[in-house]
Amino acid sequence: EAAVTQSPRNKVAVTGGKVTLSCNQTNNHNNMYWYRQDTGHGLRLIHYSYGAGSTEKGDIPDGYKASRPSQENFSLILELATPSQTSVYFCASGVTGTSYEQYFGPGTRLTVL
C-alpha cells in the first residue's frame, strides 16, 4: 500500500504569517501534487512536481509556493497567509504509465485567523 504522510495534521495560523505544510512519500513516485479541498469546489490543484528539484504551477497557484528538495518530500509554503486560504490541504503522489493513480495523504486542516 502506498504511503503518503502530511504534517502538521492541523494548523492555526495568523493572517500575514508564514505557513509551511510538509508531505512525505515512501512510494518512490516521481510525481507529487498539492490540492486544496473546499465545499462546492472539489479538489483543486495548487502546485505539482515531477521530480526532485522541479515545481510547476497548478490551477490555483496564487499565494502559494512549493518546494521539492528530494524524491520523498514536497512542501507547500504560504508566505503571507490570508483567511481565504483556510481549507483542507491534501498531498498526493503518483506515477505515470498505465496506472496514473494518485495516492493521497491524510490531509492538513489549516485555519487562518
Add this chain to the structure above:
Amino acid sequence: GDSVTQTEGLVTLTEGLPVMLNCTYQTIYSNPFLFWYVQHLNESPRLLLKSFTDNKRTEHQGFHATLHKSSSSFHLQKSSAQLSDSALYYCALRDNTNTGKLTFGDGTVLTVKP
C-alpha cells in the same frame, strides 16, 4: 482546458435502491482517461475505478462505470446501495501529458439511509 461536471451536489437514497452518479467531461484529446475517487468522512480520497477504453464496463467493489466517448460521460452506478456507500464521490479526468495531473469535478455527496 479540461473540465469535469458532476451535476448532483447531493444525492440521498434509501438502502437497497440503485445508485447513479453523473459525470460528464470536456477535453480536446481523443483518448480521455477517467477516474472515480471516493472519500469517506474524515478520510482522504482513494481510487474507486478508472477507465480509458470506450464502451467497456469497468467494475470494482460493487460499483461500475462505462466510458462513453460519444456522450463524453462516465457515470458511476451500483445496483443496490449500502449504508457504507455514504461518502463524497469525485469524477476526475487525467491530463494528456506525462504529468499525471487530474481535473476533478466538484464532487457528489451520497447519503444512504436505512
